[in-house]
Amino acid sequence: MLEVKNLMxxxxxxxxxxDLSIEVNRGEIVSTLGSNSAGKTTLMNTISGLIIDMQVKEDRRGGERITLMGExxxxxxxxxxSKPSTRIRRGIALSRERHPIxxxxxxxENLRISTYLRKDSEVKSSFDFVYSIFPPLQMLKKRKAGFCSGGEQQMLSIGMALMTRPKLLLLDEPLLGLSPxxxxxxxxxxxxxxxxGITVLVAEQFARPLLPIxxxxxxxxxxxxxxxxxxxxLRENPEVRSTFMGV
Ligand SMILES: Nc1ncnc2c1ncn2[C@@H]1O[C@H](COP(=O)(O)OP(=O)(O)OP(=O)(O)O)[C@@H](O)[C@H]1O
Ligand SMILES: [Mg+2]
Structure with missing residues (x-):
């Protein structure tokens, strides 16, 4: 489904x-594990296309030069x-790190913002879908997002990505800062x-709760x-255990 080849x-x-190459097959949950600054977010931004927006913005203001090579x-x-909006239409959605909402x-309203690319007739089924995955969001739907807990905001951030009904969901450190x-x-x-039926690629530096799935x-x-x-x-690998599982 997704193939990243020799990415620089x-x-x-x-x-x-x-020179990074990874592959994700339909129906899989695949994880990229890395410590701080390993490149997890850069990879997610490159797959979702956010980096193209960053590139254009930096170019325009004469800021830093972002260069991409590979496939x-x-x-x-x-x-x-290709642009992020093109990729969303093709079925790739990203829930960014530290849940910007x-x-x-x-x-x-936050969830509705993510449906701007969709037909009105599809919006209700998107809401139903997201509320079925995250029932607390339905109960809290009239609450200002800024008043929600970290966990609720993380659900919202993933919910916003799911509103686009992606085939491939990209999650950048979804467990960061959450209670056990x-x-x-x-x-x-x-x-x-x-x-x-949604394929998942998830970046984390805390692997213990994630690796079992x-x-x-x-x-x-x-x-x-x-x-x-x-x-x-990976769960049995001593290096992974000491670096990403704290054992
Ligand atoms: N906009 C940017 N300008 C310059 N350097 C950057 C930029 N974004 C990331 N980097 C650098 O690229 C490398 C990879 O960063 P990235 O944010 O992808 O790592 P990460 O694995 O997501 O880290 P974290 O766990 O802290 O989120 C780091 O050395 C970082 O300093
Ligand atoms: Mg990151």
Whole structure:
């Protein structure tokens, strides 16, 4: 479904991703594990196309030069340089790290913002779908997003991505800053999302709650791939255990 081939991303002369290749098959939950600054967000932004927006913005204000090399294939098409909106239409949606939401708008309004590319007739079924995955969002739909807890905001952020009814959902550190109970319920939600037929690529630096539900994973260090394997292989790998599971 998704194939990233020999991807290189430079911010000016600094190499953020170095010859990175990964693959995600339809129906899988795949994880990219990496410590701070490993390149997880850069990879997510490159797959979702956000980096193209960043590139244009930086160009316009004469800021830093962002250079992309390599290939990103999604369902048989090369998309490395296509716009984020094109990629959303093709079925790729990103829930960004640290859940940027509109704090002054309520939950329902936040969710509705993500449906601007969709037909009116599809919007209701998107709401139904998101509320079925995250029932608390329905109960809180009139609450200002800024008054919601970190966990609720994370659900909202993922909900906003799901409103576009993606084929591939990209999650950038969804567990960051959540209580263990909230992490558990989010892991359950990710399982349910996959059951609904959505393929998931999730970046994390905290692997303990995540690895049990992961089919395959990649470890990224300094922008380079250092290890890959099935979820079980990674769970049993001593290096993964000490770096990403705290054991
Ligand atoms: N806009 C930018 N300009 C310059 N350098 C950047 C930019 N964004 C990321 N980088 C650099 O690229 C490298 C990868 O950063 P990235 O944010 O992708 O890592 P990450 O794995 O998501 O880290 P974290 O766990 O902190 O979110 C880092 O060295 C970072 O400093
Ligand atoms: Mg990041």
């Amino acid at each position: 991303v430079f911010f000016e002369n600094a190499l953020a991703l170095n 990103v294939w999604f369902e048989g098409e090369e998309i490395l340089f 509109f704090p002054e708008s309520d939950i329902e 109970a909230m992490q558990t319920s989010l892991i359950q939600a990710i399982k349910q999302i996959r059951k609904e 992961v089919d395959r994973g990649y470890v990224i260090e300094n922008g380079m791939l250092t290890l890959q394997g099935t979820g079980q292989e």
